[in-house]
Amino acid sequence: MKTIKVEKRHGLATITLNRPPLNLIGRQMIEGLRQAAEDLAGDENISVVIITGAGNRAFSAGVDIKEMKDLDMTTAKDFISRLHYSIKAIRDLEKVVIAAINGYCFGGSCELAMACDIRIAGENAQLGMPEIKVGIPSVIEAALMPLLIGNGRAREFLFLGESITAEEAQNLGLVNRVVPADKLSGEVRKIADRILSYSPTAIKMQKRIVNRWLPSDLESAINYSIQAFSECFATNEAKEAMTAFLEKRQPRFKKKR
Numbered sequence: 001m002k003t004i005k006v007e008k009r010h011g012l013a014t015i016t017l018n019r020p021p022l023n024l025i026g027r028q029m030i031e032g033l034r035q036a037a038e039d040l041a042g043d044e045n046i047s048v049v050i051i052t053g054a055g056n057r058a059f060s061a062g063v064d065i066k067e068m069k070d071l072d073m074t075t076a077k078d079f080i081s082r083l084h085y086s087i088k089a090i091r092d093l094e095k096v097v098i099a100a101i102n103g104y105c106f107g108g109s110c111e112l113a114m115a116c117d118i119r120i121a122g123e124n125a126q127l128g129m130p131e132i133k134v135g136i137p138s139v140i141e142a143a144l145m146p147l148l149i150g151n152g153r154a155r156e157f158l159f160l161g162e163s164i165t166a167e168e169a170q171n172l173g174l175v176n177r178v179v180p181a182d183k184l185s186g187e188v189r190k191i192a193d194r195i196l197s198y199s200p201t202a203i204k205m206q207k208r209i210v211n212r213w214l215p216s217d218l219e220s221a222i223n224y225s226i227q228a229f230s231e232c233f234a235t236n237e238a239k240e241a242m243t244a245f246l247e248k249r250q251p252r253f254k255k256k257r
Helices: 027-041 073-091 108-114 130-134 140-149 151-160 166-172 181-196 200-213 218-234 237-246
Strands: 004-009 012-017 048-053 058-060 096-101 104-106 118-122 126-128 163-165 177-179
Touching: 004 027, 012 027, 012 181, 027 073, 048 058, 048 108, 048 181, 058 096, 058 108, 073 108, 073 140, 073 218, 096 108, 096 181, 104 108, 108 126, 108 140, 118 166, 118 181, 126 166, 130 151, 130 237, 140 151, 140 218, 163 166, 166 177, 177 181, 218 237
Parallel strands: 012 048, 048 096, 058 104, 096 118, 104 126, 118 177
Antiparallel strands: 004 012, 126 163
């Protein structure tokens, strides 16, 4: 089964994270997302891209912990770098990218959503960055969070690792709009159709301009976070935290003397 599905029609492309029910992000999906972004980057007929998750339960519940828990420093750096390259390829698209957030949107998928230009959430959506609960920091495109919701709120969000409702996310500025869950697809399509009625060249130029407005050291921040992420795997703490999560128990960390 392809973990990424891409459909194109009349200037609009839809990327579906296709690993239901939770659409967990693993190596295959990371590679598929990068390939989809590279294909769309070269398609001059596409001006708008919608990203959503298969089914009704989740946009994506985040990275598959089963694929992460046995990483070491070297493989952890490679894994998170590949995820960053895929999300960055989406962020760099000279198209308007809309995240249609249906259900859970945690961790790496929340970073993917933050890399989009517009985020529309169904009222049943929940968003969160729970990495701290499984022994690792939130990294890569989490660097966008202070720009979206402010430094203080971003710190609270990342240090506590708690999830919030779609309404709370809208109040924070993390999502643009909240709509009834059963109307999400239709409302996102209305927004896409409105953008598609505008000049394709103007859309491309506006996206290029907005990206230039971002802080110039964003990539430096992400590269630093990738190194810090890999260093978390120098001890057994990340593995223990992820194993405990999978076994539905509290982690048992060795006390430092």
